[in-house]
Amino acid sequence: MHTIPIVFAFDNNLSLPACVCLSSLLTNAHEDTFYDIFILHSSNIVLKKEGLNQISQYYKNCRIQYRQVDSTFDSAFEIRGITTPAYYRLLIPELIPEYDRIIYSDVDVIFRSDLSAIYANTDLTDYYVAGVNSLSHLVPDYKHYYIEKLHLDPEKIIYSGNLIINSKKIKEDNLIPLFKEQAKNDYKFQDMDILNIVCRGKIQYLSPEFCLSTFIVQASIYNNESILKLWNQSDIDKALKQGIVHYNGQKPWKGYCINFDLWWEYYRKSPFFNEKFYFDFFYHRLNIFDQLSLWRRIKILVRYFVYGKRII
Template sequence: MTIPIVFAFDKNYFLAAAVTISSLLDNSTEGEHYQIICLYSGLKKDELDWLMKLKDKYGKASFRLVDMKNTFTDAPVLLEHLNYTVYYRLMIPDLFPNYDKIVYSDVDIIFRRGMAGLWQESIGDNYVAGVLDRFVTEDTEFMKKRGFNGRLYINAGFLLYNNKKLIADNVPRNWLDEIGKPLNYYMDQDIINRVCEGHIKRLPLYYNCFSIDPKWKFLSKFPEAEIDEAFKRGNVHYTSKDKPWNNKKRFYRSNELIWWKYYWKLPFGSHKQVLRHFNIFVCRLLNTLVCVTEEKIKRRFSK
């Protein structure tokens, strides 16, 4: 089966996109073929050429690169760790009307499973399918102020689109009309949830899990079977502003090591972004060793 999946990023998330795509292809099963569509902005030819090495390495995907140029560069961005590329997902149905269904994924996700199961999911009469965003829904004051109180609210970082219905009902135009309105604090995510109200299907947690740390406080809000599967091979989504690749602090969570596992599987070359991230990894590793040593010394002398 051929599964079309869209990623959106600029030069700042280029390396992260490569790691995400690599994790998807590394975990795909026999019989899966991916039509990987990259909506990009500000990338140079050598960066695009380097990205295509993933095709050569795995051989079970075709790539389509779409330069979005200055699209949405003037759109409002309310969260500091995001940028205008988050709005690209709102154009997917109109850009690719030849697909009845299509998958969208953020590039701060690590895939630990192929998408065959998702592709066989029935989306019914819904516009989109996604995983419940417990981080947002537990903020009852936010949900009430933004008009989402009591509604199903999903995370927009991983979505299955019912393209055929979205286009038929002119939903993408309604999405675009919502850009910049003050109620949409989480920008594209609020827009999708607001416009698609009543036509959203909830996907299991393991397709888009914010943490596989047993101490994550929102885990208890999901069915036990979904939690078990998420721990085994759920996709991990790094939603906070502190990404595994952009800070030099110690490693605090096993989630972060999963990202670096797939970073090391990239087809390394002399690309400067790869070298920069390698330096970050070394710094984080050294900081972790120093912190662990300090903790051991403190425990020993506190007895």
């Protein structure tokens, strides 16, 4: 049996997405994979656990534990609707001392494969964290921000939404106080910027399969030559086919976005499926579609049939 520790952090506003995320993780687990799941939440809230309790009843290859987080980040900078639980991943080595290495994931995610291979085979000997390149250098505003404001190489910035964390080395090198100190600053990308600042030079880079963001999908279509400088085509194709889908823009339970159908597919298969919620979402969107002009409908259909299959 392969035990994989994995951490999530969220508040009650993300209870349903969290449950669907966990359901996708466990649905795709191998028979010999056991997920030791840790959920971080503020000590100031009573976390809704009804759906989460169903997880451990419905799936037998897991254990769910809860860890409360103190007020360390209660006054930390918030932007774009991203709240303080985003900072909790910075405390994982302290909050979960049981493991020397551990996976962290946001909950606006759908897992499509087992994590045992990437967890076991990622070399973290000389690294604090492992993650996926964010392609920040392909966005002029982001490139300028990292060069001029943070003095970082924009070609080396990783996402913070899916990480493999070397807790042992972070504790040995006493990085937690540095994380806390950096959290006093109003960084545009909050915890992501803090991790890239503190861990620079000690970051292991993973294939896009570990964090298939909306932007990576778009880049694979419109800027493929640029991302082929980072990854080979087989890595990109594998990510598109079975990678961890990270909805780091529009959320599929709120509106249409790239790969939104995957989220709803896993929602339908999950023990949390509610026909009314499902019907209301799509019925409302069909009404919006019906109100569009003919030319606008044609453009949407062209985009779907030209690019849709490649994205999916």
